[in-house]
Amino acid sequence: MSKIIALSGSLRRGSYNTALLRLAIAAAPAGCEIELASIREIPLYDGDVDAAGQPAEVVALKEKIAAADGLLLASPEYNYSLPGTLKNAIDWLSRPAKDIPRVFGGRVVGLMGTGGPGGTRLAQAAWLPVFRGLMLVPFFGKQLFIAGANKAFDAEGQLVEEATRTQLADFMTSFAAFVASVRHAS
Ligand SMILES: Cc1cc2nc3c(=O)[nH]c(=O)nc-3n(C[C@H](O)[C@H](O)[C@H](O)COP(=O)(O)O)c2cc1C
Numbered sequence: 001m002s003k004i005i006a007l008s009g010s011l012r013r014g015s016y017n018t019a020l021l022r023l024a025i026a027a028a029p030a031g032c033e034i035e036l037a038s039i040r041e042i043p044l045y046d047g048d049v050d051a052a053g054q055p056a057e058v059v060a061l062k063e064k065i066a067a068a069d070g071l072l073l074a075s076p077e078y079n080y081s082l083p084g085t086l087k088n089a090i091d092w093l094s095r096p097a098k099d100i101p102r103v104f105g106g107r108v109v110g111l112m113g114t115g116g117p118g119g120t121r122l123a124q125a126a127w128l129p130v131f132r133g134l135m136l137v138p139f140f141g142k143q144l145f146i147a148g149a150n151k152a153f154d155a156e157g158q159l160v161e162e163a164t165r166t167q168l169a170d171f172m173t174s175f176a177a178f179v180a181s182v183r184h185a186s
Contacts, residue, residue: 001031001033002032002033002070002176002179002183003033003034003035003067004028004033004034004035004068004069004070004072004108004110004179005034005035005064005068005070005072006025006034006036006037006071006072006073006074007037007038007039007071007072007073007074007086007089008036008039008073008086009073009074009083009113010074010076010083010085011040015076016076016114016115016146016149016150016152016153016157017074017075017076017113017114017115019153019157019158020112020113020114020146020153020168021036022036022157023157023158023159023165024072024074024168024171027168027169027172028172028175029172029173029176031176031180032172032175032180034072035064035068037061037064039061039085039086039088039089042055042057042058042088042089042092043055043092044088045088045092050092054092054095055092058093061089062093062099062103065104065107068107069107069108069182069183070107070108070109070136070179070182071104071107071108071110072109072110072111072112072175073110073111073112074112074113074114075111075112075120075127076114076115076120076123077113077115077116077120077122078123080122080123081122081123081126082123082127082130083123087130090134094133100133100134101135104134104135104136105134105135105136106135106137106186107137108136108137108138108182109131109134109136109139110139110171110175110178110179111124111138111139112171113145113146114145114146114147114149114153115147116147116149117147117148118145119145120145120146121145124143124145137182139174139175139178139179141174141175141178142167142170142171142175143171144167144168144171146164152164
């Protein structure tokens with residue numbers, strides 16, 4: 001059994017990226033358990049607060065990730081790049097830097113996103129150096145860029161097009177197999 005922590009880069013109640021993660025969790029094959037965790041309670045990064053002791057919400061999320069086999073992120077694209085909201089949470093989780101190998105090192109990260117016409121291509125590219133810094137193992141087997149989020153999803157947060165549903169299912173099957181293979185190799 002593989003365990004994955006999923007994080008959405010959007011706090012919006014009606015977030016398409018959170019809807020995408022919910023569908024991804026439902027599409028995950030047996031043997032791959034995915035927990036949708038929240039970054040809502042993570043404060044803005046402040047080195048003084050960090051030096052005085054990490055907030056309980058940060059420590060709790062760090063330990064969740066340390067106990068898992070990997071991460072699945074759904075990231076919106078903001079101003080042609082990654083969203084500060086999720087980056088801020090990741091920045092907290094990456095401190096102190098000596099914890100990176102224990103919390104993130106060797107864990108798989110899958111990335112998907114939905115947004116405007118580019119379907120978060122630029123945001124997804126911007127995440128790559130962050131993954132490198134965290135010593136994560138990126139899943140590159142499939143890509144998922146869902147363009148035109150407001151038309152791709154219906155009011156219930158379901159994907160409208162059969163082709164997109166198939167793409168998501170294929171992504172999740174491949175991602176779960178990759179997580180299992182990395183897990184067994186380590
Ligand atoms: C500050 C801001 C900047 C944005 N910049 C982009 C962008 O560069 N590219 C894009 O495709 N969409 C952009 N958008 C639109 C988002 O893709 C859209 O709001 C999307 O629904 C956000 O994801 P969510 O539904 O998960 O909240 C931007 C939205 C905001 C709020």
